[in-house]
Amino acid sequence: MLENLFASRIDIKTKSRLVGLFPDNNFADNISFGGGCPDEQLFPAKELTAAYQDAVCRQMNHAFQYHDIKGPERLREYLAARAQAKMGISKVTADDVMLTAGGQQGIELVAKLFIGKGDAMAVEAPSYVGALAAFDAYEPTYYQIGMENDGVNIDQFESILKKHPEIKLFYTVPDFHNPTGVTMSLKKRERLVELANKYDFVILEDTPYRDLRYHGQDLPSIKSFDTEGRVIFLSSFSKILTPAFRLGWLVASPEIKEQLTNLKLAEDLEVPYIPSATVDSYIANNDLDQHIEDLKDLYRAKLDTMYRALKQNLPAGTKVSHPEGGFFFWIELDPEIDTTSLLWKQSVPDQHLIYVPSESFYPNRDIKNGMRVNFTGSTIKQINDGCRRLRAVIDSAEISLPELSLAI
Numbered sequence: 383m384l385e386n387l388f389a390s391r392i393d394i395k396t397k398s399r400l401v402g403l404f405p406d407n408n409f410a411d412n413i414s415f416g417g418g419c420p421d422e423q424l425f426p427a428k429e430l431t432a433a434y435q436d437a438v439c440r441q442m443n444h445a446f447q448y449h450d451i452k453g454p455e456r457l458r459e460y461l462a463a464r465a466q467a468k469m470g471i472s473k474v475t476a477d478d479v480m481l482t483a484g485g486q487q488g489i490e491l492v493a494k495l496f497i498g499k500g501d502a503m504a505v506e507a508p509s510y511v512g513a514l515a516a517f518d519a520y521e522p523t524y525y526q527i528g529m530e531n532d533g534v535n536i537d538q539f540e541s542i543l544k545k546h547p548e549i550k551l552f553y554t555v556p557d558f559h560n561p562t563g564v565t566m567s568l569k570k571r572e573r574l575v576e577l578a579n580k581y582d583f584v585i586l587e588d589t590p591y592r593d594l595r596y597h598g599q600d601l602p603s604i605k606s607f608d609t610e611g612r613v614i615f616l617s618s619f620s621k622i623l624t625p626a627f628r629l630g631w632l633v634a635s636p637e638i639k640e641q642l643t644n645l646k647l648a649e650d651l652e653v654p655y656i657p658s659a660t661v662d663s664y665i666a667n668n669d670l671d672q673h674i675e676d677l678k679d680l681y682r683a684k685l686d687t688m689y690r691a692l693k694q695n696l697p698a699g700t701k702v703s704h705p706e707g708g709f710f711f712w713i714e715l716d717p718e719i720d721t722t723s724l725l726w727k728q729s730v731p732d733q734h735l736i737y738v739p740s741e742s743f744y745p746n747r748d749i750k751n752g753m754r755v756n757f758t759g760s761t762i763k764q765i766n767d768g769c770r771r772l773r774a775v776i777d778s779a780e781i782s783l784p785e786l787s788l789a790i
């Protein structure tokens with residue numbers, strides 16, 4: 383009844399990309415290849431509890447007070463040093479680092495800063511569903527750039543830029559892309575910055591999976607090639623430590639960081655003290671890099687298991703990505719298969735298996751024959767069992783294909 387009072391940008395007719403993404407799967411033998419969940423067995427619960435106690439005890443009552451928008455200085459110094467050592471970004475100081483409520487808030491703030499109704503932005507197609515949900519709210523005109531095995535199709539991007547020089551923002555997940563798992567080549571990273579300088583746009587480089595490489599060599603970040611302060615480097619503690627503290631961080635040029643900070647002030651006033659001080663204390667008293675190595679050992683085994691199991695179980699000719707890190711594989715099925723209806727009608731009720739259908743990852747939700755499968759949140763046994771179930775799901779879809787075509 384009050385809908386006519388909502389802001390005009392609120393689209394009540396279109397379902398949010400993030401709501402109802404996963405059907406209930408309450409069966410005793412359920413398997414979820416759905417969300418991008420870390421393996422909770424490896425959360426360092428004991429060390430984080432000690433860090434929480436340390437964070438509170440250092441300040442006692444003051445710990446529960448309002449704090450400032452910057453967050454702990456020592457944590458930002460650590461992240462500045464990490465950005466230089468591991469991301470190849472030169473001359474970063476604690477003042478260049480901004481803490482955010484997860485990487486998700488970083489994306490949302492960048493959308494708010496750069497996108498107004500109808501403004502042109504480019505995204506990889508497919509792209510991270512949560513980023514599209516954040517962008518959707520600011521009503522961009524999307525330009526979609528296809529993905530290749532070594533990252534975004536840069537030639538296609540340049541021809542789109544020639545036709546649409548009004549594009550102001552490009553969002554990319556260059557390392558172990560969500561959802562495809564692909565990593566952008568070094569050459570493309572350099573070329574992207576050249577394009578940004580030439581066609582005057584900003585790049586949001588979103589890297590929550592960057593530290594989780596299980597095979598191959600690390601590559602420098604896109605930000606490391608930035609000559610004009612056009613690249614915003616965004617990362618998060620969610621996948622390498624815990625998502626529960628909602629702590630992300632970004633490195634941006636002073637003019638961009640100042641505006642993002644103003645927007646964050648208006649959104650939530652501060653970086654919550656207790657989560658940020660807990661992470662600060664954890665890092666000061668533990669070896670985060672060793673923890674990441676432990677994660678990598680486990681996730682490497684899971685990735686290799688899932689790759690083998692997918693190859694064994696998927697019908698010949700099915701396209702499946704082969705990531706070197708991160709959390710996801712991407713599968714492309716026969717163009718006539720609709721993976722959304724397959725999920726709700728067959729995969730969950732018959733096989734008790736969840737995956738994420740491809741339509742969520744496209745601005746227009748129009749590509750239906752793909753799926754993202756996560757391997758980090760399942761056990762090795764669940765990965766093997768789940769891939770066998772996936773085979774049964776796909777077989778059932780293929781059996782009903784002629785019927786489907788007739789119905790069309």
Ligand SMILES: Cc1ncc(COP(=O)(O)O)c(C=O)c1O
Nearest residue numbers: 418484485486510560618620630
């Ligand atoms: C590519 C990408 N960016 C950002 C996020 C948001 O993560 P968080 O807000 O937990 O840091 C995710 C979470 O899955 C992601 O996959």
